[in-house]
Amino acid sequence: MTSVLPAADPWPALRVQDWADTRETLHMWTQIVGKVRLALAPMVNHWWQVPLYVSARGLTTSAIPGRRTFDMEFDFVDHRLVLRTTTGAVESVALEAKPVADFYRETMDALHRAGIDVTILARPVEVEESIPFAEDRTHTSYDPGQAQAFWGQLVQAARVLAEFRSRFVGKVSPVHFFWGGMDLAVTRFSGRTAPEHAGGAPNCADWVMTEGYSHELSSAGFWPGGDGEGMFYAYAYPEPPGFADHPVPVGGYSREWSQFLLPYETVRTAADPDALLLDFLQATYEAAAVNGDWDRAALEDDPARRAAPR
Numbered sequence: 001m002t003s004v005l006p007a008a009d010p011w012p013a014l015r016v017q018d019w020a021d022t023r024e025t026l027h028m029w030t031q032i033v034g035k036v037r038l039a040l041a042p043m044v045n046h047w048w049q050v051p052l053y054v055s056a057r058g059l060t061t062s063a064i065p066g067r068r069t070f071d072m073e074f075d076f077v078d079h080r081l082v083l084r085t086t087t088g089a090v091e092s093v094a095l096e097a098k099p100v101a102d103f104y105r106e107t108m109d110a111l112h113r114a115g116i117d118v119t120i121l122a123r124p125v126e127v128e129e130s131i132p133f134a135e136d137r138t139h140t141s142y143d144p145g146q147a148q149a150f151w152g153q154l155v156q157a158a159r160v161l162a163e164f165r166s167r168f169v170g171k172v173s174p175v176h177f178f179w180g181g182m183d184l185a186v187t188r189f190s191g192r193t194a195p196e197h198a199g200g201a202p203n204c205a206d207w208v209m210t211e212g213y214s215h216e217l218s219s220a221g222f223w224p225g226g227d228g229e230g231m232f233y234a235y236a237y238p239e240p241p242g243f244a245d246h247p248v249p250v251g252g253y254s255r256e257w258s259q260f261l262l263p264y265e266t267v268r269t270a271a272d273p274d275a276l277l278l279d280f281l282q283a284t285y286e287a288a289a290v291n292g293d294w295d296r297a298a299l300e301d302d303p304a305r306r307a308a309p310r
Helices: 015-042 100-113 144-165 207-214 264-268 273-291
Strands: 058-060 070-073 080-085 091-094 177-180 183-193 216-224 231-237 252-254 259-263
Touching: 015 070, 015 144, 058 144, 080 100, 091 207, 144 183, 144 216, 144 273, 177 259, 207 273, 216 273, 231 264, 231 273, 259 273, 264 273
Parallel strands: none
Antiparallel strands: 058 070, 070 080, 080 091, 177 183, 183 216, 216 231, 231 259, 252 259
């Protein structure tokens, strides 16, 4: 099955409730592949060695270094997980309706055939019910159209987040997909250390969050959950006084979630989705930077200054 994002609908509509079953299954599948990268890639601050990245066909690990370098990619065009190594080996696992247990077994078998032996913590994290992958016959759904629409959401969100990222010359993360919470994020840092994070994520050790939030930050991204068609979000850690009341032109601050939220559908249906989302990202960053007294002159830059060919 091969198709591409339709040019007439660059911001796909996909209601969270309509693809809940596929979403939960895909969440478990991305955790399996993400944990392979976690097990083999060198440690990087804030766990930047573990996320996946939006690609021209889906979500990829990028190259995982080792005695045999390889990558793994969820291909949402042809609907298969593709594994490629520097020795020329290519393996694949079909993305189709099947239990997580079968996908886990097939993925580990493909890795073994490619000469890559790896041991992972074989159960999901950051979820309330952590069923071991080898035993999970609860999550079995995969709708190709829904998976492709989700990828389309990520493509558009990643594109605008990358534009926003380009305006910052301080320490800033890649635009990356964290499979624990199943969200796409980009994070800016003030350069100062932060108070120790208390943790509290379900089925996830507190020290994992302590490492992730070791330094003062402003983070924004897209989460395909909640109501409607998912949410863009922005938060600060630690949250400075005045952050929640800072004026933001679109969206609003959620006391329940302690972050600013902007419905994906609001962006998708706007006359200029890119401009609306960039306004939200900039204003919520300023809520952190202004109220947190960041050294903005040292951290920010106009990307147009570097736009001319060299």
